[in-house]
Amino acid sequence: MVQYNFKKITVVPNGKDFIDIILSRTQRQTPTVVHKGYAISRLRQFYMRKVKYTQQNFHEKLSTIIDEFPRLDDIHPFYGDLLHVLYNKDHYKLALGQINTARNLISKVAKDYVKLLKYGDSLYRCKSLKVAALGRMCTVIKRIGPTLAYLEQIRQHMARLPSIDPNTRTMLICGYPNVGKSSFMNKITRADVDVQPYAFTTKSLFVGHTDYKYLRYQVIDTPGILDRPFEDRNIIEMCSITALAHLRAAVLFFLDISGSCGYSIAQQAALFHSIKSLFMNKPLIIVCNKTDLQPLDGIFEEDRKLVMEMKAEAMKTVIGQGGEPTNEEGVLLTMSTLTEDGVIAVKNAACERLLNQRVELKMKSKKINDCLNRFHVALPKPRDQKERPACIPQAVLEAKAKQAAEKEKRKTEKELEDEYGGAGVYSASLRKNYILANDEWKEDTMPEILDGHNVYDFIDPDILLRLEELEREEGLRQAEEEGDDFEMDGQELSLEEQEALAEIRKKKSLLIQQHRMKKSTAESRPVVPRKFNTDRKFTTGRMGRQLSSLGLDPSLAINRARSKSRGRKRERSVDKREGDGGDAMDIDDNQASKKLRLRSTSRSRSQSRPPGEVIPGEGLKDSAQKIKAIKLAKKSVLKRNKNARRGEADRVIPTLKPKHLFSGKRSIGKTQRR
Amino acid sequence: MRLEKCWFCSSTVYPGHGIQFVRNDAKIFRFCKSKCHKNFKMKRNPRKVKWTKAYRRLHGKDMTQDSTFEFERKRNRPERYDRNLAENTLKAIKKIDKIISDRASDHIKNRLKTGKVQRQKEARKQLELGIHLVKAPLALAQDSSLCLPKIKVNVSQAQTEENQPMED
DSSP: OHHHHGGGOOOOOOHHHHHHHHHHHHHHHSOOOOOTTSOHHHHHHHHHHHHHHHHHHHHHHHHHHHHHSOOTTTSOHHHHHHHHHHHOHHHHHHHHHHHHHHHHHHHHHHHHHHHHHTTOOSHHHHHHHHHHHHHHHHHHHHHTHHHHHHHHHHHHHHHTSOOOOTTSOEEEEEESTTSSHHHHHHHHSSOOOOOOSSTTOOOSOEEEEEEETTEEEEEEEOOOOOOOOGGGOOHHHHHHHHHHHHOOOEEEEEEESSOTTSOOHHHHHHHHHHHGGGGTTSOEEEEEEOTTTSOGGGSOHHHHHHHHHHHHHHHHHHHHTTOOTTOSTTTEEEOBTTTTBSHHHHHHHHHHHHHHHHHHHHHHSHHHHHHHHHOOOOOOOOSSSOOOOOOOOHHHHHHHHHHHHHHHHSOOHHHHHHHTTOTTTOOOOTTTTOOOSSGGGGGOOOOSEETTEEGGGTOOTTHHHHHHHHHHHHHHHHHHHHHHHHHHGGGOOOHHHHHHHHHHHHHHHHHHHHHHHHHHHHTTSOOOOGGGOTTOOOOHHHHHHHHHHHTOOOHHHHHHHHHHSOOOHHHHHHHHHTTOOSOTTOSSOHHHHHHHHHHHHTOOTTOOOOTTOOOTTSSOOSHHHHHHHHHHHHHHHOOOOOTTOOOTTSOOOSOSSOHHHHSOOOSSSOOSOO | OOOEEOTTTOOEEOTTOSEEEEOTTSOEEEESSHHHHHHHHTTOOGGGSTTSHHHHHHTTSSOOOOGGGGTSOOOOSOOOOOHHHHHHHHHHHHHHHHHHHHHHHHHHHHHHHHHHHHHHHHHHHHHHHHGGGTSOHHHHHHOOSSSOOOOOOOOOHHHHHSOOOOOO
């Protein structure tokens, strides 16, 4: 519909912005680089392109403006008049005309300069031509700057105009200022119009919507009209007049009976008569408002007469429409917006009148006849006079009745819950409807897990039978097992044999250990050969013990070992002290040998050898040599008198000026001191 | 609530323990602890990992086939509740448990029997061969039993008076 386009008009930029937009676009969208070395045709082409591009853009934008703004002659006369009233048709047309001229001027400029550019002979000349062209175009735009601003204002105002559909069902509210038009509007629609005690609170048209009989009605609230000659009216009043003039609507003329609007009934009646020409062919209702302050019956005679005259006029419109002259009620109504008394009645009456009028008109027009031909309600032709009502079998009826009864009787779980205290208090027993062999089992809890098994896996109706079989099997098996075990025990070792085995293993492991130790050290350290007995473990006592542990009698072996060993000086001197000068080596002498034996058995660590005594195997010839060797050894160990001379422990500086301390730069820091 | 079996080691997973992994083909793997879970993530085959039940069964270490396994089977058909049946089942579970553990231990004992016999034979042989380390051949000739010889201690009066030789 036309009115919605007012919101879709593109923004009109102001003069400077317009120029900026177009020029920057030219700069971005056309190539920018050119050198004077290029071919002349290329240079000309470059600059012609720029000029043409700019002109095209201007043309486009100005064309959109011209096209989008509505032409006052092409739109609905209501809007045309409204716009004229608001913005002055002439100014509006002039503005658009100016835009058009500007557009043409720009085209001309561009054309001329392109013609000149075709013959430009240098880069500089082409460039100056282009600069001139663009400059002139921009000047044109600058000149129409105020026009653009004016159009922008109009556009903004137009976008905010109320969206009135001139062709749909409309109700128009008119009357003097302050009679209660806006309050009525607020009551019947969802519009929120300002209601204030001063006149001309409503300064423009307001639209609201209301419903009646499943149809949507537009309700238009107008600013108040004063009784003045037509020429003297201001813009605001002209709005209402325009609306009245052009919209095909039901008119509700509001009358303030109490006179609290500041105007008497006589004045209002005068206004009525002056604009009654506008009520031609429109269903008219006279509404007497503010009856809470002054009821209709209580007014003065003159006023009453005036009101009746108005009513008579209104009746004429009813009759004029060819309708029934019956509805006197539908012409003059009373209400009070404050007490909301009669408001709905007024609305209904108005809507009804309008609807009837529109239907009548539609019926009279040619189009409706075509439609009517397409409708047909089919009714089966009655065959005979017999009545045939709907037939429902008795059983179905009974079942339905029973179902209904059951629904009432059975108590639902929810009801139970509510009865016993609500959701948190009562928990329904989910098991109460279980079907079990014995009803005592309903609340049983069965364990799910036992000893690491799931009980449900074992449940079987014949578990007892199977268990019996199993136990029988087990009994048999156990008997067999025992039989087997018996045979096994013969082969075990006795306790003593186990001891012997343990000893054997211990000895073996010891031997292995010693061997390993010897093996590892033999290569790295020189070992004293066994015959020198350094750790003194080859004693007869030991030998005796070892032999007896093996089960042999050691006494013979010990005797033999002792008799073979050489006696020592010390024993002989003991013999000499006893005064026996005889050969102490006489073994056959029992006494001597006894003493020898005694001495040799008491060989203990506490006895030391004389200093010069030569031990066989040491490597020294005789005792003199040994003594000399000992002396030499002692001399070599003698401590030297160093007499405070520098020794090994005294500090020595090997190099007095090491290079690394006296040269080189530091990576960080100063080298002031070294 | 159900006790499940760990997929890796086959031990029972109690409620609140372990991890369940659902693969894209909707197969569920349950694990009793992170050890099993991590082994699974490493893609180890439980049949090759020594401490799992799968390995033990496969290599004959544990009992595999037995009639007692038929008692514990997941049945999908629900049975109507019967208190007597429930009682009997609970008692039966205990008995069956005992039988199963008996049989399992017998199985292991039988398995280890051959080793025992072998070891005894070896011990006997070792004893025979090594008796010379602890018993002199002379003593062996006198007393041919394979045990440690009896030590004869010569106690002479004279020696006790002198200072006793120190023990090595």
